[in-house]
Amino acid sequence: MATRSATPKRSGVNDGGGTPSAPRADARALRAQGHRTHAKLLDAGMVVLRDRGYHAARVDDVVRIADVSHGTFYLYFTNKEDLFRALATQCAEEMTSRIGSLGVVDSGADGLAELERWVDGFVTCYAEYGVVIRAWMEDQVSSRDLARLGTRTFRTVSATLVARLAEASPDADEGEVALSAAALVAMIERFTYFVTSRGLDLPPGEVVRTLAALIHRGFFHGSIN
Amino acid sequence: MATRSATPKRSGVNDGGGTPSAPRADARALRAQGHRTHAKLLDAGMVVLRDRGYHAARVDDVVRIADVSHGTFYLYFTNKEDLFRALATQCAEEMTSRIGSLGVVDSGADGLAELERWVDGFVTCYAEYGVVIRAWMEDQVSSRDLARLGTRTFRTVSATLVARLAEASPDADEGEVALSAAALVAMIERFTYFVTSRGLDLPPGEVVRTLAALIHRGFFHGSIN
Amino acid sequence: MATRSATPKRSGVNDGGGTPSAPRADARALRAQGHRTHAKLLDAGMVVLRDRGYHAARVDDVVRIADVSHGTFYLYFTNKEDLFRALATQCAEEMTSRIGSLGVVDSGADGLAELERWVDGFVTCYAEYGVVIRAWMEDQVSSRDLARLGTRTFRTVSATLVARLAEASPDADEGEVALSAAALVAMIERFTYFVTSRGLDLPPGEVVRTLAALIHRGFFHGSIN
Amino acid sequence: MATRSATPKRSGVNDGGGTPSAPRADARALRAQGHRTHAKLLDAGMVVLRDRGYHAARVDDVVRIADVSHGTFYLYFTNKEDLFRALATQCAEEMTSRIGSLGVVDSGADGLAELERWVDGFVTCYAEYGVVIRAWMEDQVSSRDLARLGTRTFRTVSATLVARLAEASPDADEGEVALSAAALVAMIERFTYFVTSRGLDLPPGEVVRTLAALIHRGFFHGSIN
């Protein structure tokens, strides 16, 4: 797959802590070569994460796949976790841009279509960043700030739903709507996970349609067949 | 919490590796003292699993909490995994007995009540065995047979739903019902997880009522307000 | 096989060292029951030694086969090694009695016959105590006195050969004869080992005849066919 | 002793167990430093093997003697056994090259001289690789392929003898010759062992002369004095 976001922005979240810890891997002016290596490591990290999962991911694997030495890895990332942070940041950006907004969802065909667009965005993100998303949902991340990044991202996604759910069920109070949104996100994520990563094979298009229909009917009073 | 099922049934799955020398942790006739230690280890295992998660669980922690020596651990379990298998078996039994059946769910108050009973069973199991259930759902288990135990358990639970969903939506074809059931299970599990193990404070009774209502309305044409 | 020498004589070799070390497992007046247990342990020890070899022999295996508890083992033997010492003592006795003497070996049929008798004695001992003999020959024994017992036993066996070899080659000096005897013992032991414990299938009677003929011809100027 | 064969050829036999993650000790391009360490480990392995024997050899000892860390060991060998495999391979090569061939052995002085050359080769190998050879002869090796390597090596050595023994005793049938060869190898190995590793001290040159004379007379109708 393509190499995206090869800019080493050094996740920015944690750097505020006391001593300016590591002198290396810091925001450095990278030349073409450096950019290439950085990108290779990010991509390799993605591959390893996908293949081995968050906990079983080894720096060894990453550098082998990226075809660089161990030393080089620590030239670009202070930590194993730092690599994951970078990946997570990519993921958060993509999710926000793809499913950070949701148009009005009425009970008719238009509402269903809008829902399908949104669900499709989610499923697409999942295909790429499934492991990261899961690490968030399953609270596997070890560091505080990585967890916070996840929480924030999901709150953003939830918020788009809350607004629409409130419109669809004007009688429901705020708490009820929030819980519905949570349940909805939960359902979408797990369902996509089952279909994507486990045996439940179902053509990708079908996944989106099925999920959207389910949500439309169950949460938006949808009445399409 | 109480000590349950202190009988060391030693799941019988013989590892089959190398010379079978002396099977330490094999089915032994235990006396009172032995039962106590076995139970202490199971309980400690549960605690460690809860605190550290499946992957980060260390035998070290287990024996420290159970207040026994390292050697003692391997007197009762052949493996770290063997302990988890025992825990998982307990979980599977409890789930099957508690939510292995679901009465007819009509669209009225009776249906909602039955649903609440069922959801309550799930939430109760989750309070006790959440980590195990999550390990299954998140496919964290490393061994074949542990994974199979999970699959089987969840199929049992799903099956109870499929039957009722089919009754509630006679027009839906088999595949649609299966997918709905999957989505339903996914939603219940994740929702309970969020509420139980993450910040989403909600009184336990409320969780059950909320979930049941959501399901009743969304999946069983429920019409209670 | 039968239980031999069930009398717990506590190998006698090491007891002379300083403090009367272990208060248990000492020469005790055993009743019938005790004798039985002691014998069971000896037999089990033999079995384990045969099956697992000297180094891989585990107390665990011994007590399991003898069907007694760990504690009981240490009631009869101070050590794992102590059990081996007892076994080795048995072996030394049997070897001394069976092949502690060798008649005149002339170059004719009578010489060959006498040689066959002697070799048969060795092979018989080997069938029973092979592991012990090998442990001696291969210097696997960890303790000083166990090694000494082996050395002494083999010196006894060697001595019977030296006398006869000297008669057969009157011209050879003392050193030459000693070396020949050593080479002879070496050959017999290894050859028997190969045939007995490794793939070299050969009917037991044939082993004896072959070895005797080889020795007769090579070391005693034998001229039978 | 000198450092030989520092090239890490990593015997190629893939263990095949579990996920192949990152094969640490795999064929890596070594630089001078790496070669040095690899050689240090091989040498240390030899020392430990000699001092402690095959079973009692500890990785701990090896790294202490080689003066490297534990981790470093596993950078060069996948296993404790892998180190032994490397040593055994060295041994097999040396034996094959030194005693893989034996010229015609007549009953005169020339035959004796050729025999002495051959025996000297064996004794030399033994001085260096005694422990490995013994591990083979005594069947102490745990792994299948290590054992096979030993069998093959000894078959090669045996074969050189079989050919000559057949010439020397044209009347003997095939089976007899094979058994004689086996007995011969057995004798040579054990004799050398006794002399080399146990108390029987005898000047090295004398060992060779004695053994060769013994064999010449006993197996090749030798008639020198």
Add this chain to the structure above:
DNA sequence: TATGAATGAGTGTTCATTCAT
């Protein structure tokens, strides 16, 4: 900018031996 080499704390598991009952 990159690399091969080295490290060492940490982790699961084994096993001879002791002890209270």
Add this chain to the structure above:
DNA sequence: TATGAATGAACACTCATTCAT
């Protein structure tokens, strides 16, 4: 006389991280 239970030192192996070149 016997037992079930417990112990803890010992050992093989892993892996994130550092460093000299």
